[in-house]
Amino acid sequence: MLSIKNLHASIEGTPILKGISLEIKPGEVHAIMGPNGSGKSTLASVLAGREEYEVTEGEVSFKGKDLLELSPEDRAREGVFLAFQYPVEIPGVSSTNFLRTAVNQVREYRGQEPLDAVKFLTLMKEKMKLVEIDQKLLSRALNEGFSGGEKKKNEIFQMAVLEPSLSILDETDSGLDIDALKVVANGVNQLKTKENATIVVTHYQRLLDYIVPDFVHVLYNGRIVKSGAKELALELEEKGYDWIKEEVSGTAV
Amino acid sequence: MSKDNEILEEFTSKEYEHGWSVNYEADEAPIGLNEDIIRWISAKKEEPQWMLDWRLKAYRHWETMEEPTWPNVRYPKIDYQSLRYYSAPKQKKKPSNINEVDPELLKIYDRLGISLNEQKRLQGIAVDAVLDSVSVGTIFKDTLSKLGVIFCSFSEAVKEHPELVKKYLGSVVPATDNYFAALNSAVFSDGSFCYIPKGVRCPMELSTYFRINAANTGQFERTLIIAEDQSYVSYLEGCTAPQRDENQLHAAVVEIYAAEKAEVKYSTVQNWYPGDKNGKGGIYNFVTKRGICAGNHSKISWTQVETGSAVTWKYPSCILKGDHSIGEFYSVAVTNNYQQADTGTKMIHIGKNTRSRIVSKGISAGHSQNSYRGQVQVMKRATNSRNFSQCDSLLMGDKCGAHTFPYIDIHNSTAKVEHEATTSKIGEDQIFYCNQRGIDSEDAVALIVNGYAKEVLNQLPMEFAVEAQKLLALTLEGSVG
Ligand SMILES: Nc1ncnc2c1ncn2[C@@H]1O[C@H](COP(=O)(O)OP(=O)(O)OP(=O)(O)O)[C@@H](O)[C@H]1O
Ligand SMILES: [Mg+2]
Numbered sequence: 261m262l263s264i265k266n267l268h269a270s271i272e273g274t275p276i277l278k279g280i281s282l283e284i285k286p287g288e289v290h291a292i293m294g295p296n297g298s299g300k301s302t303l304a305s306v307l308a309g310r311e312e313y314e315v316t317e318g319e320v321s322f323k324g325k326d327l328l329e330l331s332p333e334d335r336a337r338e339g340v341f342l343a344f345q346y347p348v349e350i351p352g353v354s355s356t357n358f359l360r361t362a363v364n365q366v367r368e369y370r371g372q373e374p375l376d377a378v379k380f381l382t383l384m385k386e387k388m389k390l391v392e393i394d395q396k397l398l399s400r401a402l403n404e405g406f407s408g409g410e411k412k413k414n415e416i417f418q419m420a421v422l423e424p425s426l427s428i429l430d431e432t433d434s435g436l437d438i439d440a441l442k443v444v445a446n447g448v449n450q451l452k453t454k455e456n457a458t459i460v461v462t463h464y465q466r467l468l469d470y471i472v473p474d475f476v477h478v479l480y481n482g483r484i485v486k487s488g489a490k491e492l493a494l495e496l497e498e499k500g501y502d503w504i505k506e507e508v509s510g511t512a513v
Numbered sequence: 514m515s516k517d518n519e520i521l522e523e524f525t526s527k528e529y530e531h532g533w534s535v536n537y538e539a540d541e542a543p544i545g546l547n548e549d550i551i552r553w554i555s556a557k558k559e560e561p562q563w564m565l566d567w568r569l570k571a572y573r574h575w576e577t578m579e580e581p582t583w584p585n586v587r588y589p590k591i592d593y594q595s596l597r598y599y600s601a602p603k604q605k606k607k608p609s610n611i612n613e614v615d616p617e618l619l620k621i622y623d624r625l626g627i628s629l630n631e632q633k634r635l636q637g638i639a640v641d642a643v644l645d646s647v648s649v650g651t652i653f654k655d656t657l658s659k660l661g662v663i664f665c666s667f668s669e670a671v672k673e674h675p676e677l678v679k680k681y682l683g684s685v686v687p688a689t690d691n692y693f694a695a696l697n698s699a700v701f702s703d704g705s706f707c708y709i710p711k712g713v714r715c716p717m718e719l720s721t722y723f724r725i726n727a728a729n730t731g732q733f734e735r736t737l738i739i740a741e742d743q744s745y746v747s748y749l750e751g752c753t754a755p756q757r758d759e760n761q762l763h764a765a766v767v768e769i770y771a772a773e774k775a776e777v778k779y780s781t782v783q784n785w786y787p788g789d790k791n792g793k794g795g796i797y798n799f800v801t802k803r804g805i806c807a808g809n810h811s812k813i814s815w816t817q818v819e820t821g822s823a824v825t826w827k828y829p830s831c832i833l834k835g836d837h838s839i840g841e842f843y844s845v846a847v848t849n850n851y852q853q854a855d856t857g858t859k860m861i862h863i864g865k866n867t868r869s870r871i872v873s874k875g876i877s878a879g880h881s882q883n884s885y886r887g888q889v890q891v892m893k894r895a896t897n898s899r900n901f902s903q904c905d906s907l908l909m910g911d912k913c914g915a916h917t918f919p920y921i922d923i924h925n926s927t928a929k930v931e932h933e934a935t936t937s938k939i940g941e942d943q944i945f946y947c948n949q950r951g952i953d954s955e956d957a958v959a960l961i962v963n964g965y966a967k968e969v970l971n972q973l974p975m976e977f978a979v980e981a982q983k984l985l986a987l988t989l990e991g992s993v994g
Contacts, residue, residue: 308949312941332948343950348946352964361960362950369951401964420948 261286261457262426267318269306275316276302278482279355284426287454291468291493292461294479295501300461302347302480304430305335307482308342322426336362337369337381343415343422345431345461350402356384358402359421365420378449385422391447408435427451428459433467445470463499476499478504541730542599548572554599558668558702561675571688571698578692580740584855584882585916586824588760589798596762597730598700601827641666641705641721653717662746663708664719664809667735670706671864672946676706681739683807685768685832693764693799693826697733703792704734709744718974723765731762738768740775742808747778749977760788760823764799773808778816780794780973782981785821785990792851792880795823806864816842816972818981820988823852828886830859833867833898840869843969845964845981847988848881848913857887857918862895862928871902875968878912878989884916891928898928906936907935907965909958910987959986 262284269277273448276299284290290473292300306313309332320327327335350358363383364374366500375383388395393413403411411431419427429448433441448458448471468476468490476492477484485508486492496504551572555565580591641664657664663674664790670678688698701862706723740746750767763785769777778804788795798821804813815829831840842858860869869889877883889900906915917934939961947957961983963970970978 308945310945331953332945333951333953336949336951344946344949348940348942350943350946350961350964353960353965358947358950358960361956362947362952364875365953365956366951422950 261323263318263319264307264320267303267306267320268316269302269313270316271302271313276313276482277306279318279481280482280484282477282484284457285426286457287452288475289452289458289460289473290469290474291476291490292459293463293476293493293496294323298320298479299482302482304342304345304428304461305375307335307428308332318511333365334369336424337366337424339425339456341419341422341427343412343419343427343429343432345434347403347411347415349404349406351404354400355398355402355417355493357419359384362418379428383421383512387417390420391417391448392443393417409437409440412436413440413444416447422449423451423456425456426459427456428461430461431463432460433462433464441467442470449503465493468493480504480508520599522725524557539736539908540599540601541597542639544597545594546596548596550598552786554700554702557599557601557845558671560668560671563675563679564671567688568681568827570698571695575692575695575699575839578695580692580829581826584826584886585882585918586826586853588824588853588979589613591760591762591797592697598733599702601702602732614615614670622710624677631967640859641719642853651827657715657717660713661710661712662715664704665706667701667704667706667737670737674706674708677739678706679739680832681737681770682735683768684805685770686766687726691801694766697735697764697766698799700731701733704736704765706736707738707746707748707797709738709740709746711772712743712803713741715746718747718749722749731764733763734765736765736767736777738777738804739770740772740811742772743774744772745776747974748780749974750781751784760795760797761786762797762799762888763822763952765801765822767800767802767829767940769802769804769813770839771804771806771808771811771813771835774810775808776812777804778814779804779829781815781817781819782827782973782977782984783817783819786823787852788850790850792823795852796821796828798822800825800827800906803832803859804826804830804840805832807834807869808838809835809864810836810837812839813839814839814843814972816841816843817845817856818966818967818969818973818984819844819846819854819856820984821853822854825852825854827856828858830861831869832861832863833869833895837866837868837869838864839867841972842869842871842873842887843972844873845876845966845969845985846873846883846885847876847985848878848883849988850879850881852879852881854882855884856884859888860890860900862889862891862898862900865894865898866897867895869898869900871900871904872968873902873903873904874969875915876965876985876989877906877915877961878909880912882914882916882934883920885991886918886920887977888920888922889930889932891923891930895925896927900928900930902930902932904934905965906931906934908936908938919974954985958989962986962989 264280264282267277269282276367294300315328412435473490476488478486542550553566563953640800686694707719709715771777785796785798806813813831834839840860846854846856873885875883885904891898905915919932943961944954944957962985
């Protein structure tokens with residue numbers, strides 16, 4: 261579904277991603293871990309099409325299309341969803357109004373009829389149950405004054421409504437209390453199908469107890485320096501990143 | 514230039530939609546301004562002597578006045594002798610009701626999306642259509658008159674209800690009030706008149722639609738609204754003008770009188786031609802709007818969505834004379850390209866326990882300048898009066914300006930006056946967040962701007978609110994790609 265080949269990207273002339281390759285098939289869950297500043301959010305942003313990042317080398321194909329050619333909104337409409345590490349606030353715009361605009365623009369792109377108010381609200385109700393989000397939160401302005409955890413939950417709620425084929429969760433677990441973490445993970449799992457794939461960016465093995473990854477990758481200094489099965493996450497939790505850093509500098513060019 | 518600005522720049526360059534004009538045979542005053550012109554206008558309108566005298570007095574006063582220079586706007590000096598002060602479509606015979614109006618004229622309004630056909634009209638809005646210097650027709654007049662509500666053109670009111678006009682004309686905005694009000698008083702050609710009798714809740718929105726068509730002609734209309742004890746009316750005003758290279762002057766006066774427990778809600782969606790992308794042409798909108806809450810427990814509420822005009826100078830105000838009276842001002846002012854707006858309000862607290870609320874949302878894009886100017890005055894007698902002002906500015910791009918000039922003048926120590934102000938920028942990250950959910954940048958800006966202006970838009974009657982939302986999006990369209 262997603263194929264990243266030798267991806268290099270820089271911001272304001274500073275290279276951040278330095279040759280990332282990754283293959284993701286439908287139905288798979290990939291976890292990306294790595295120290296602060298290693299480029300995890302950058303990778304997510306580049307995939308989502310944030311324009312400050314310049315792709316200097318490499319290719320990305322998504323469901324057979326050249327992803328890098330598409331505008332950010334078209335990537336979203338093709339089914340790429342990014343749950344932001346820091347969701348922004350949009351004062352005065354209710355979540356409901358925002359999501360309805362989003363859903364209908366996505367539908368239009370796919371040649372589907374727009375959802376009328378009743379159908380849309382039915383969809384909202386159904387998804388609200390899934391992530392156990394409070395209706396009151398959704399009638400408020402988007403993310404405005406939301407607590408850190410509420411913002412993260414709202415990201416997953418939006419994901420549930422938009423039903424993307426590739427979801428990238430950037431540290432969705434940070435800021436969530438234990439109960440919320442379970443709820444969110446449970447939501448993600450319920451949304452999992454054979455057709456869609458998930459990338460989970462996290463610092464903590466704890467989340468991976470709930471969302472079980474097929475692969476774990478370690479991103480360090482703009483490269484994927486190690487990949488493995490879910491046990492790798494446990495090993496990282498135990499030993500930290502130093503041994504990986506050493507391994508890398510041992511073989512460094 | 515950052516991507517952010519590039520996006521916004523593209524988004525802010527949409528063409529004006531109502532820029533067309535039509536040719537019709539017109540009845541025009543000669544160009545220029547002097548006492549004879551005023552006599553000419555008055556004669557044309559078959560006015561009584563008192564009306565002419567009132568005009569001449571205003572004119573003589575205007576001659577002694579200087580054009581104000583304190584607003585934060587720049588425009589070349591207006592040559593008042595080069596303008597035409599009256600232009601009206603020639604109608605073969607005076608229509609006695611809307612069905613007799615020349616269908617060609619009605620077509621102008623159809624094209625603007627304003628149907629003057631009572632059958633086709635959405636229920637609940639009565640319209641008075643003013644084209645250049647005259648009212649071409651008022652609909653739903655009969656329905657209203659059964660309730661005793663008078664809603665007609667100003668000229669008609671002068672003839673049919675002289676005692677009301679004499680009593681209230683100039684009582685809120687005196688002919689000598691300011692330069693443009695004096696000019697208007699001398700040369701005003703038409704406008705709307707509205708009288709709500711005691712105890713009547715006007716069952717439909719009353720609306721005036723102003724259209725400038727003729728070139729080189731100023732538009733000077735007057736609106737007078739009188740709400741008797743315990744009455745209620747909601748009044749809407751809309752306006753457009755053709756796209757022309759030269760600037761055109763619009764100097765209107767609106768007066769509102771609210772008696773005891775009366776409530777008047779006045780909403781404007783101003784969409785005069787703003788000039789082109791380079792700042793050529795556009796309307797100079799120099800308007801005096803003022804209401805007096807004369808009776809106890811009365812209320813006047815101004816809501817304005819200002820998107821058009823090259824230069825705007827406008828401060829809808831409330832004189833809170835009655836005890837417990839309430840004044841409100843809700844405003845969204847958008848400026849784009851080279852538009853300049855200096856707008857705000859005055860709340861003058863005279864009575865006890867008076868309340869005022871000011872919510873101003875400025876949006877500046879392109880090279881425009883947007884100023885809020887507001888005055889809150891609390892007089893000696895106004896014990897326990899309260900004011901709350903919220904003035905927000907939203908900037909799109911880095912070539913525009915937003916300015917706030919609050920004036921607070923308090924003569925009673927029990928008064929409580931609060932002022933809050935914020936300035937923000939539409940963030941690239943907000944637009945990207947929307948994009949990431951599948952929303953294109955243009956709709957993202959529309960969402961963000963409408964969210965920002967929500968508190969004001971919520972004050973508008975339903976039909977108007979939708980219109981205003983679209984207009985906001987349209988005005989800013991082209992600033993994001
Ligand atoms: N405008 C910029 N100019 C230079 N460097 C930048 C710029 N923006 C981000 N960076 C750097 O890019 C690197 C990668 O950042 P990124 O946010 O992708 O890290 P991350 O792996 O997500 O970290 P964390 O775990 O803390 O979220 C960081 O070192 C960051 O300082
Ligand atoms: Mg990060």
